[in-house]
Amino acid sequence: MSHAGHRDDLLRVEDLTTRFYTEEGQVNAVESVSFDVRDNEILGIVGESGSGKSVTALSAIDLVDSPGKITGGEVWLRDAELAGEFRGDKPEAVDGDFVDLRQLPTGVRRALRGPKFSMIFQDPMSSFNPSLTVGEQIAEAVEVQRRASANPRSTRSRTQGYGLGKLLVDSVVPGRKYTSDESHERAIELLDQVGIPDPVERADEYPHQFSGGMLQRAMVAQALAGEPDVLFADEPTTALDVTIQAQILDLLRDIQQEQGMSVVLITHDLGVIARMCDRVGVMYAGEVVERGSLEAVFDDPTHPYTQGLLGSIPDVDDPAPRLEPIEGNVPNLLDSEMPDRCYFADRCPKAMEACLEHPEERAVEGDRRHTARCVLADDEYDPERALDESQFEGGDGE
Numbered sequence: 001m002s003h004a005g006h007r008d009d010l011l012r013v014e015d016l017t018t019r020f021y022t023e024e025g026q027v028n029a030v031e032s033v034s035f036d037v038r039d040n041e042i043l044g045i046v047g048e049s050g051s052g053k054s055v056t057a058l059s060a061i062d063l064v065d066s067p068g069k070i071t072g073g074e075v076w077l078r079d080a081e082l083a084g085e086f087r088g089d090k091p092e093a094v095d096g097d098f099v100d101l102r103q104l105p106t107g108v109r110r111a112l113r114g115p116k117f118s119m120i121f122q123d124p125m126s127s128f129n130p131s132l133t134v135g136e137q138i139a140e141a142v143e144v145q146r147r148a149s150a151n152p153r154s155t156r157s158r159t160q161g162y163g164l165g166k167l168l169v170d171s172v173v174p175g176r177k178y179t180s181d182e183s184h185e186r187a188i189e190l191l192d193q194v195g196i197p198d199p200v201e202r203a204d205e206y207p208h209q210f211s212g213g214m215l216q217r218a219m220v221a222q223a224l225a226g227e228p229d230v231l232f233a234d235e236p237t238t239a240l241d242v243t244i245q246a247q248i249l250d251l252l253r254d255i256q257q258e259q260g261m262s263v264v265l266i267t268h269d270l271g272v273i274a275r276m277c278d279r280v281g282v283m284y285a286g287e288v289v290e291r292g293s294l295e296a297v298f299d300d301p302t303h304p305y306t307q308g309l310l311g312s313i314p315d316v317d318d319p320a321p322r323l324e325p326i327e328g329n330v331p332n333l334l335d336s337e338m339p340d341r342c343y344f345a346d347r348c349p350k351a352m353e354a355c356l357e358h359p360e361e362r363a364v365e366g367d368r369r370h371t372a373r374c375v376l377a378d379d380e381y382d383p384e385r386a387l388d389e390s391q392f393e394g395g396d397g398e
Ligand SMILES: Nc1ncnc2c1ncn2[C@@H]1O[C@H](COP(=O)(O)OP(=O)(O)OP(=O)(O)O)[C@@H](O)[C@H]1O
Pocket: 020, 022, 027, 028, 029, 047, 048, 049, 050, 051, 052, 053, 054, 055, 056, 066, 067, 068, 268, 332, 333
C-alpha cells in the first residue's frame, strides 16, 4: 500500500477510530481521525472540551484502556530499522521506511514508548510514583533508553523474547533500584536542562516536595529521558499560572528545537497554538474538522467551526486569539445520538442541504495540505444556498 505524504513525515495517522463501551452506550470518542507529524515540528491539536483530543493522543501511542478500544485505523511510523525487521514477516505492515504500528505485536508497540514516543499530561502527579524520588524515576526512564540503544538489534531484542524484554519490565517495577550511577547523573543533567535549581538535591526529593510548576518541569525531564522522536504533550500547562505556563512552553520549544524532536501539543488555547505550532488540527465531536499549516488554518479557516473558534477576524499575528463561544452544545458523542449529517450542522451558521450528508475530509481548494471536513472546502457548493435552520433541529433541544 502506498501513502502519498510529505517527505518529512515521521508519523502518519490514518482513520484512527476509538470507541468507549460504557453503560450509557457506545461513545464515539475518536472518529476516523487522520493527521501527520513531520520531523522537527510542533503540531497543535485544538478543540473544545470533550472533542476527543486526549483520546486521539492516547490512541496514537496505544494507551487506550478499557472500556475504550481502538476499532480501526493505521498509525504509520517512519523507522527504517523496524521496517527492515518486519518486511519479511509482515509485508502488509511495512511501506518503504514506514511501519503500521497497529499491525505489530503489542510488545513491540510497548517497547516504542520512551525511545520513540512519550507523553506528558496536565497533571504531573499522574506520571510520578509518590513513593520514589524524582531522580530515581527519571533515572529509570534513562535506563530504559540506554538498554534499548545498547543493542544494535534493539527493536527485535526488546520484543522477541531474547530476555531483554523482561529486564525492561523489571526495571520499571517501583521500589527496585536498578539504576546505575550513570543514569542518576543523566537524571540530574535532565533536571538541570529543564531549569530546576539545585538539581542534585532535588533529585533526591519526592514528588510531593515539588511545586506544581517544578513537577511539570520534572515530568518534561522524565519524558525526555528516553530521547523520544515524538512527544505528545496533553494540556501540559493548563493547571499552572500564566507566568509558569509561558516558561514551560518556552522550555518545550527550546528543547524541541535543540533535539530536533517532533511535538504534538494538545490545548484548548488558540494563543498557545499561534505561539507554538507549525501546523494545527482542529477537533470537533471526535473528528479532525480542519487541518493544515498554522497560516492556512488561521488566515484562511474553511470550516465554520474553525471560523467560529477564531472569531470573525482571525489573524495569526493576533497575540491572544481566544476560543470564541459558539452557540449550541457539543454533541455528547454517544453513538445512538450522533446524527447522520455533519456533526456541526446544528450549530453551523452556514448549514445547507449538502450538510445532511456526513462530510468527507476534503482538500481546501489550492492547498492540498489544508483539509476540512466540510462541503465548503469544495467550491462546487455555493454557500448562498444555505437553508433555513429548521432543517437541522433536534439533538440540541435541552
Ligand atoms: N475512560 C472513558 N470512558 C468513557 N468515555 C470516555 C473515557 N475517556 C474519554 N471518554 C469520552 O471520550 C470523548 C473524548 O474525550 P477526550 O478526553 O479525548 O476529550 P478532550 O478533547 O481531551 O477534552 P478535554 O479538553 O476536556 O481534555 C468524551 O466524550 C469523553 O467523555
